[in-house]
Amino acid sequence: MPIVTVRGLSRTYTRGEHKVHALREVDLDIEAGEFTALMGPSGSGKTTLLNLIGGLDAPTAGSVVVEGTDLAQLSAGARSDLRRERLGFVFQAYNLIPVLSAAENAEFVLALRGVPAAERRERAHAVLAQVGLKGLEDRRPGQLSGGQQQRVAVARALAGNPAVILADEPTANLDSTTGHDLIELMRELNTRDGATFIFATHDPKVLDAARRVIRLVDGEIDEDNRK
Amino acid sequence: MWLFTLALRNLFRHRSRTLLTGLAIAASFALVALHMHFEYGSWNQRIRGSVEAVSGHLVVQHPDRADDPQVEYVVSRSAEVSGALQRTFPEARVLRRAQVGGLLASPRNTSPLFVSGIEPDREAQVTRIDDLFQDADAARAALDSAPEPTREALQREAERGLGSWLEPQDLRGIVIGAPVARTLEVELGDRVVLMAQVGDELQSIPLVVRGIYSTGIDRADAVVAYTTLQAVQPLLVDPKTGEPVPDPAHQVAVHFEHERGLDALAARAAQAVDRSDLSTLTWRQAMPTLLRQMEVDRSFGIILHVFIGLIVVVVIFTTLLMSALERTREIGLLMALGMRPKHIRAMFWAEAALLGLGGTVAGFVLHLPFYAFLAYVGIDLGDMIAGSSDIAGVVFDPVMRAEFDPDALFYYGPFTFLLTLLASIGPAYKASRLTPVDAMRHT
Ligand SMILES: Nc1ncnc2c1ncn2[C@@H]1O[C@H](COP(=O)(O)OP(=O)(O)OP(=O)(O)O)[C@@H](O)[C@H]1O
Numbered sequence: 001m002p003i004v005t006v007r008g009l010s011r012t013y014t015r016g017e018h019k020v021h022a023l024r025e026v027d028l029d030i031e032a033g034e035f036t037a038l039m040g041p042s043g044s045g046k047t048t049l050l051n052l053i054g055g056l057d058a059p060t061a062g063s064v065v066v067e068g069t070d071l072a073q074l075s076a077g078a079r080s081d082l083r084r085e086r087l088g089f090v091f092q093a094y095n096l097i098p099v100l101s102a103a104e105n106a107e108f109v110l111a112l113r114g115v116p117a118a119e120r121r122e123r124a125h126a127v128l129a130q131v132g133l134k135g136l137e138d139r140r141p142g143q144l145s146g147g148q149q150q151r152v153a154v155a156r157a158l159a160g161n162p163a164v165i166l167a168d169e170p171t172a173n174l175d176s177t178t179g180h181d182l183i184e185l186m187r188e189l190n191t192r193d194g195a196t197f198i199f200a201t202h203d204p205k206v207l208d209a210a211r212r213v214i215r216l217v218d219g220e221i222d223e224d225n226r227k
Numbered sequence: 228m229w230l231f232t233l234a235l236r237n238l239f240r241h242r243s244r245t246l247l248t249g250l251a252i253a254a255s256f257a258l259v260a261l262h263m264h265f266e267y268g269s270w271n272q273r274i275r276g277s278v279e280a281v282s283g284h285l286v287v288q289h290p291d292r293a294d295d296p297q298v299e300y301v302v303s304r305s306a307e308v309s310g311a312l313q314r315t316f317p318e319a320r321v322l323r324r325a326q327v328g329g330l331l332a333s334p335r336n337t338s339p340l341f342v343s344g345i346e347p348d349r350e351a352q353v354t355r356i357d358d359l360f361q362d363a364d365a366a367r368a369a370l371d372s373a374p375e376p377t378r379e380a381l382q383r384e385a386e387r388g389l390g391s392w393l394e395p396q397d398l399r400g401i402v403i404g405a406p407v408a409r410t411l412e413v414e415l416g417d418r419v420v421l422m423a424q425v426g427d428e429l430q431s432i433p434l435v436v437r438g439i440y441s442t443g444i445d446r447a448d449a450v451v452a453y454t455t456l457q458a459v460q461p462l463l464v465d466p467k468t469g470e471p472v473p474d475p476a477h478q479v480a481v482h483f484e485h486e487r488g489l490d491a492l493a494a495r496a497a498q499a500v501d502r503s504d505l506s507t508l509t510w511r512q513a514m515p516t517l518l519r520q521m522e523v524d525r526s527f528g529i530i531l532h533v534f535i536g537l538i539v540v541v542v543i544f545t546t547l548l549m550s551a552l553e554r555t556r557e558i559g560l561l562m563a564l565g566m567r568p569k570h571i572r573a574m575f576w577a578e579a580a581l582l583g584l585g586g587t588v589a590g591f592v593l594h595l596p597f598y599a600f601l602a603y604v605g606i607d608l609g610d611m612i613a614g615s616s617d618i619a620g621v622v623f624d625p626v627m628r629a630e631f632d633p634d635a636l637f638y639y640g641p642f643t644f645l646l647t648l649l650a651s652i653g654p655a656y657k658a659s660r661l662t663p664v665d666a667m668r669h670t
């Protein structure tokens with residue numbers, strides 16, 4: 001059974017008089033352990049699709065089923081629970097909680113889950129080390145570069161060992177070496193731990209690493225290639 | 228716990244705004260607490276004064292006198308009543324009084340006033356008027372040898388009592404306030420006449436000025452004079468027959484060292500007196516108007532406190548709403564990461580709770596020095612407090628002092644805290660109602 005099932009998914013935004021069809025009747029299955037890249041021109045609906053899969057937004061039509069649960073059946077609170085327990089997120093921008101240190105951001109989801117402080121602190125330090133931020137654990141987001149902030153966000157997404165990680169242009173703000181390292185890291189987690197990744201990206205390096213590339217154009221799936 | 232960490236960090240993020248809001252809470256609490264302490268102190272002062280001068284802790288009197296102090300509501304055979312009470316309560320101070328309104332006349336002028344007919348030696352044990360004469364004598368004695376800087380104070384002290392307090396056997400003596408002496412243009416040893424209406428007739432009692440006192444509250448001193456009970460007894464007659472009443476007084480008052488178990492003591496007193504034509508009351512029952520005034524005062528106080536509380540609510544509400552609006556994107560992130568809407572609300576409540584607690588504690592600390600000033604130095608209200616005539620002869624000291632009202636701590640403290648929480652409900656709901664994407668897209 002696919003870990004994510006998308007059927008007839010549409011999202012229409014109303015901007016005054018006129019309607020924007022960000023997503024048009026998309027059907028998609030993501031298998032557990034897949035490493036999938038979403039590509040496509042700006043405005044093609046990548047972020048919209050990720051948000052709908054993550055239950056951050058409600059579709060105009062269609063359904064999203066994650067691990068057998070139809071998101072439409074869940075209350076807002078239950079969707080929060082699902083995100084906290086099963087999903088990891090890296091957003092395009094404004095990823096971090098400004099009043100918390102890098103380590104506190106990385107362990108935040110674990111704190112929400114009620115993991116004991118010592119255990120989650122250890123985990124946070126481990127994942128921060130994995131994304132190359134050893135020594136910067138106590139910095140606040142304002143004291144980190146854009147790339148470093150993005151890596152903290154990735155560390156946070158990894159910290160909770162989620163079933164699915166949804167990442168919106170995770171390498172967009174990183175220099176090419178750091179970006180490359182990050183992709184390598186995610187690949188490793190994917191092969192070793194079997195974590196499922198779905199990215200939106202323009203980055204050719206990510207596309208190279210991806211084993212499945214889905215191309216969106218105007219809110220529709222244009223191509224879907226497995227390597 | 229991490230909720231409080233988040234809340235605390237968020238409060239620290241806008242240090243000056245948090246400080247200002249906390250200060251508003253602190254100031255409002257301090258203001259209300261000081262008001263409560265001051266009210267509490269002045270009412271206690273008034274009650275103590277009233278217990279001293281008007282009722283005693285227990286009072287035996289005509290059943291209708293508590294509501295309407297008419298001259299004909301008398302206690303007959305008052306010495307018997309007094310004796311019975313003294314036997315029942317050997318340690319207590321038992322004293323008889325009569326109060327008559329009339330005109331005091333000198334050859335040059337007249338002055339309307341209340342004359343208290345008292346037992347001088349017994350009254351001296353509860354009133355402080357007699358002390359004025361002793362203190363003034365002492366001040367006069369010290370004045371000659373006193374160094375220059377202290378002379379002025381001694382001089383003032385000396386002027387507070389001319390002559391002496393009444394002697395028990397002195398059936399013709401009267402002690403008047405300095406303003407009365409000025410009006411009547413009389414001095415010590417001068418003759419005056421007390422004129423009062425008894426039934427349809429005007430009775431006059433010739434008296435001699437033995438003492439002239441000054442408490443510092445002229446308007447009070449202008450309306451109260453003291454003479455012996457025997458001197459005014461002829462004015463207390465049976466209203467129906469107009470015949471003299473045997474050994475009359477208006478009340479027999481009992482003063483204890485403290486007022487614990489007063490209701491039980493009242494029951495014992497009633498038993499000892501054993502007279503169906505008299506009632507035995509505690510001071511609360513004897514002074515219903517005083518208590519009513521106190522209630523009215525309290526109600527106005529509460530209205531004021533609630534009003535100040537509302538200002539606090541508005542201040543906190545705007546602060547938290549502002550902070551909810553500027554943090555919308557962040558709140559979206561928190562929800563995206565798995566915080567439930569109710570967690571978001573809890574975070575706001577935690578912020579409000581910390582703000583309220585901090586503000587209230589700061590307010591408490593802040594108000595202490597002001598309280599100390601009000602309690603130990605006080606405010607000299609001078610003639611202002613004698614504005615209402617019911618206070619005449621009751622409030623002795625024009626300086627009003629605060630006393631610590633425990634309600635300020637145990638009722639207004641938690642109330643301030645609750646108000647803060649109340650004010651945070653709206654902003655908390657506002658923050659928690661958006662969907663994560665809408666919140667995160669917010670700019
Ligand atoms: N809240 C919104 N209101 C109105 N229109 C929106 C909203 N969000 C997205 N859109 C529109 O929906 C379409 C898809 O947007 P989306 O953000 O999904 O594109 P994208 O593929 O992620 O683009 P990019 O590569 O620039 O991030 C765009 O035309 C965008 O303008």
Ligand SMILES: [Mg+2]
Binds near residue numbers: 046047048
């Ligand atoms: Mg996008």
